[in-house]
Amino acid sequence: MINPLPNIPHILELDQDVEVKEYLSDFGARDKLWDIHKIYSQKIASLYESADNLVYADRIKGCANYLKFALKDLDTNDYGLKLAAAHFCHVPQCQLCNWLRSRMWRRRFFKILPQMLADLGDGYQFLFLTLTARNCELDGLRQQLKDMSAAWKRLSERKDFVTFKGFTRTTEITRNYDVYFHDASTLRFIGRMGTRKYYDWFYAFLAAGGDRDLVRVYPTREAHPHYHALLLVEDSYFDKSKSSYWHHSKWMHEWKSALRIDYDPYVHIKAVKSFDAVEEQVSIDDLLDISLDVDFDQQPKKDISSQLIKSVLETLKYCVKPADIVGEIVTHPCSDGFSNYQWLQDFTEQVYRVRKIATGGLFKSYLKDLDKDESDSDLIGDSGEGDLLGVEYLFKWYNQVNKYKLLDVI
Numbered sequence: 001m002i003n004p005l006p007n008i009p010h011i012l013e014l015d016q017d018v019e020v021k022e023y024l025s026d027f028g029a030r031d032k033l034w035d036i037h038k039i040y041s042q043k044i045a046s047l048y049e050s051a052d053n054l055v056y057a058d059r060i061k062g063c064a065n066y067l068k069f070a071l072k073d074l075d076t077n078d079y080g081l082k083l084a085a086a087h088f089c090h091v092p093q094c095q096l097c098n099w100l101r102s103r104m105w106r107r108r109f110f111k112i113l114p115q116m117l118a119d120l121g122d123g124y125q126f127l128f129l130t131l132t133a134r135n136c137e138l139d140g141l142r143q144q145l146k147d148m149s150a151a152w153k154r155l156s157e158r159k160d161f162v163t164f165k166g167f168t169r170t171t172e173i174t175r176n177y178d179v180y181f182h183d184a185s186t187l188r189f190i191g192r193m194g195t196r197k198y199y200d201w202f203y204a205f206l207a208a209g210g211d212r213d214l215v216r217v218y219p220t221r222e223a224h225p226h227y228h229a230l231l232l233v234e235d236s237y238f239d240k241s242k243s244s245y246w247h248h249s250k251w252m253h254e255w256k257s258a259l260r261i262d263y264d265p266y267v268h269i270k271a272v273k274s275f276d277a278v279e280e281q282v283s284i285d286d287l288l289d290i291s292l293d294v295d296f297d298q299q300p301k302k303d304i305s306s307q308l309i310k311s312v313l314e315t316l317k318y319c320v321k322p323a324d325i326v327g328e329i330v331t332h333p334c335s336d337g338f339s340n341y342q343w344l345q346d347f348t349e350q351v352y353r354v355r356k357i358a359t360g361g362l363f364k365s366y367l368k369d370l371d372k373d374e375s376d377s378d379l380i381g382d383s384g385e386g387d388l389l390g391v392e393y394l395f396k397w398y399n400q401v402n403k404y405k406l407l408d409v410i
């Protein structure tokens, strides 16, 4: 076991009982995330192995097995680790890479945001938009994504759309689950997870003392692609008496006709009222790992009051939740007779080279690099806030303990 601390006595004031740090997760709460995401990646690699996609399995297994961190002086009492070097696999479904990719997008966006707001000056606000279409069979996902992309293009080229001065749009795909009540003698379909019918039943069931273990969740073959977008409008947009304002009904009508469908799609539009982009105590580093995998209006894990920041975080997150990729909430085989590894392999083929981010209008000059092919150094990012202290820590991934372990201090 290596104790790194004696190597840097001039930096840290040691006391006799100082804790020996053996694993990356011993260094701080944020450093634990490396283990969590690497474990997901290992699960994804074994699913690809089952699907006989050994190229992706091997690449993901080799992703970031060594991490080199630099020690950073965050302020007078606090030290942190900043990733300095690593090799990543860049497989689109690798969770470790996905996590870092979402951090990269957020870092880029939050860096340009103050400049963009300063350049725009007063008189602008943001909207947060969600556009959906009906669930599709996994085999039809690629076509569905093409149809949605063509629909967005038609929508954004319409004359009325000039009211929106800029946009950033991302694609999110969620997996669908069927919920059954399942006791010794009964198997009853309750509803599709996430629907009102399911929630109404589930909360009534729990309130009546129902046994949660009798509620079973089965994945289906269906996928649910949808768009999140951040739109820029002028203050005058909110004069609802003017035709330039898009009511919810107009959004629904325009999206329905652009998508050329005969049902009413779910559309959600919300004004992002405050322009308080930069909160004093919150650094960009603080914002990168916030999870908003909860309803948008619920509090995120960190209390961020800025609606604008929350909207950016919601827009720039994973394209697919890691739990959906590995079928994590599922303890049963799929209800329609296929397995998680097949879902992942089919999904991989359906989304191959599909663009995840589009930008337009005034956002374009600020955000043009968001969806470019990324290198290792893009995922590593810059050193952020705080001074580097010239000390580096080398960690290696160990499958036996599912942790990054400290190898050396340089």
Ligand SMILES: [Zn+2]
Binding pocket: 041, 060, 063, 064, 088, 089, 090, 091, 094, 095, 096, 097
């Ligand atoms: Zn990777």
